[in-house]
Amino acid sequence: MFGDSHHMMEEEDVQSEWQCEKCTYPNNGTHNTCEICGFLQKSTGSDGFVRLSSEINDVEEDSYRGPSSLESFTIAQPTEAAKNGYMSSELRIILVGKTGSGKSATGNSILGKTVFTSDVSNSSITKKCKRGSSVRFGQDVLVLDTPGLFYTGMTNDDITTEILKCVGISSPGPHAILLVIGIGRFTKEEKETVELLQRAFGPSMVKYLIVVFTRKDDLDRGHKSIRDILRNAPPSLQDVIASCEDRFITINNAEESKDRLEQQIQGLLTMIKTMVEKNGNKYYTSSILNQTEIVIRERVKELRQKYEEKPKLEMHDLREREKALLEKLDRLESQRTYEMKSMATNLRSLLAEMDNLTMEAVPESFDEEENCRLVTIEQKILEVKRRLEDVRQEQEDMMLYEEDIDRVVRENVRDEIESGDKNTLKRFWRNEKHAGLGLMTKFREIFELVKIKSGFL
Ligand SMILES: Nc1nc2c(ncn2[C@@H]2O[C@H](COP(=O)(O)OP(=O)(O)OP(=O)(O)O)[C@@H](O)[C@H]2O)c(=O)[nH]1
Ligand SMILES: [Mg+2]
Structure with a gap:
């Protein structure tokens, strides 16, 4: 078909190649150890090699x-x-x-x-x-x-x-x-x-x-x-x-x-x-994509370590915050019970007094003071519960993040490549050690x- 590209096809002809099971590098020739990682290929073909x-x-x-x-x-x-x-x-x-x-x-x-x-x-x-x-x-x-x-x-x-x-x-x-x-x-x-x-x-x-x-x-x-x-x-x-x-x-x-x-x-x-x-x-x-993938996996591995640290540290912090908030909630609920009990006691004595008083003579400030304290406590409880919800949501997000870490890391490497990050791109040129000279030559x-x-x- 594409006249002058025919020899390219021959050069890419992978019939005599075998792919390393460990690093996926497409080796050429009859050696049974991988050129890149030295892995000893297991024999499957009639001549002893796994065929591509x-x-x-x-x-x-x-x-x-x-x-x-x-x-x-x-x-x-x-x-x-x-x-x-x-x-x-x-x-x-x-x-x-x-x-x-x-x-x-x-x-x-x-x-x-x-x-x-x-x-x-x-x-x-x-x-x-x-x-x-x-x-x-x-x-x-x-x-x-x-x-x-x-x-x-x-x-x-x-x-x-x-x-x-x-x-x-x-x-x-x-x-x-x-x-x-x-x-x-x-x-x-x-x-x-x-x-x-x-x-x-x-x-x-x-x-x-x-x-x-x-x-x-x-x-x-x-x-x-x-x-x-x-x-x-x-x-x-x-x-x-x-x-x-x-x-x-x-x-x-x-x-x-x-x-x-x-x-x-x-x-x-x-x-x-x-x-x-x-x-x-x-x-x-193809061989060029396989070699590229080797370089990318290396970077993914490096970044993974960093990304795996993050949820561990943040989870610890979130659990500490959750513990502190639960203790605070406990204290506030005890205070509320105390206030309500005291309010009930006061109400009972007030009702007893009322038998001897006219309605106009009931001290107004009494109710208000107690009520104010109770309302403040209720507000504090609501605020602590809201913060607790936030912390739990963050914990859930962090758990999803842990599950999704592969996607996060891979997308990060793609971001690096797409933005033309020099250090990442350099790896493709300097990967002779791991991916052979092939990539650079190609x-x-x-x-x-x-x-x-x-x-x-
Ligand atoms: N009428 C019509 N216009 C189209 C169609 N597809 C693309 N266009 C228009 O063609 C113009 C060029 O489209 P692009 O999508 O920018 O082309 P491109 O291949 O990305 O161009 P570069 O980024 O310069 O390489 C734009 O004005 C599009 O709106 C189509 O199916 N119908
Ligand atoms: Mg375009």
């Missing part, structure tokens, strides 16, 4: 397992999600395509809310990778919006960094890559984007690719169908469509009817679900390709 399929997916640990109806369109079975945390139940979608094609608008439609800036412009609106998430039709969805990679306004450093971020945020791998094309606006750039993606993600990424044609409204106005357009489309576009087995969809992001927009998104999610099922319920990964290759394609050379 074209997707080196850790299916047991983190895979898409959706049932076939959209009503229950969830990525993982509940038990599996509970066992492996939210990473296994999240659908990760990457949006790619040229500047102005409608990536950000499509991202917003998928998420059902405005997360990405989308506007008419000759120059690139989205300059950096940005992620957004939402729960759609019962499904956790992560959408990654990207800048048009061939936009010439980007410096070499920007391009490299954004590719790195895209790979890092979508780690351990995307379930779907959407190539967004504005209807009638196809150029050779789309085909080059696919080539670039194959470089970044590995050649079999086309199995995870769907072409999304935006501006369906233009088609409807001209009473044309997408099939009419495709029949006369340039061969390069037909190549792209054929490479992803005819998976394409049209969408009108400017649709005013909320219901109709939702229907379109349901259609898109159903197409994604069918594709993911066809891919054996796996997200996409990124250099991608970088060179982008430079050539975008006419920098």
Whole structure:
């Protein structure tokens, strides 16, 4: 298919690779110890090695397992999600395509809310990778919006960094890559984007690719169908469509009817679900994604220690505060009982006295003083109970936080990558010790390709 990218596929050919069970690194060749962690691989194949399929997916640990109806369109079975945390139940979608094609608008439609800036412009609106998430039709969805990679306004450093971020945020791998094309606006750039993606993600990424044609409204106005357009489309576009087995969809992001927009998104999610099922319920990964994931897990491990300390300290503090408040409440309730008893005694003697007095002669201040004390105590009790409720709510939040620590930590690492945190990004360049030289070499290759394609050379 993609002529000059053929040798890339051979280079990525994973038939002779085996994946380390311990660190997931895709080793090449016939050694049975892992290049990265030295783990001794157990023998399973006829020649003694565990073989890699074209997707080196850790299916047991983190895979898409959706049932076939959209009503229950969830990525993982509940038990599996509970066992492996939210990473296994999240659908990760990457949006790619040229500047102005409608990536950000499509991202917003998928998420059902405005997360990405989308506007008419000759120059690139989205300059950096940005992620957004939402729960759609019962499904956790992560959408990654990207800048048009061939936009010439980007410096070499920007391009490299954004590719790195895209790979890092979508780690351990995307379930779907959407190539967004504005209807009638196809150029050779789309085909080059696919080539670039194959470089970044590995050649079999086309199995995870769907072409999304935006501006369906233009088609409807001209009473044309997408099939009419495709029949006369340039061969390069037909190549792209054929490479992803005819998976394409049209969408009108400017649709005013909320219901109709939702229907379109349901259609898109159903197409994604069918594709993911066809891919054996796996997200996409390749050697480059696996190596990225190794670096990310290292950072997750470090942060986890910090995050695990926090609830322990805060829980201790909250329990102390709860204890103090309960003691105070106890004291106030005793005071209230005392005051009420004394009030009752006084009332009895007052009633006895009243037999001998006229109503006018009852001392007014007597009642008021007692009442005031009682009201003050009641107010204090209410205040202590309110504070107790707050402390208990904080305790509950902290317990939820502990349960959700994986999500918190992972999102934190994603924040670091998305914001371009230098220390985190540096790890990807300096990870030779743990992830081999492969990652750095791959990124250099991608970088060179982008430079050539975008006419920098
Ligand atoms: N009529 C119509 N306009 C659309 C549609 N999709 C996107 N647009 C408009 O196209 C323009 C560009 O859309 P964006 O979402 O910003 O495009 P982008 O691909 O994110 O662009 P960059 O961030 O610059 O790479 C905006 O004005 C959108 O409102 C569509 O389906 N129909
Ligand atoms: Mg954009």
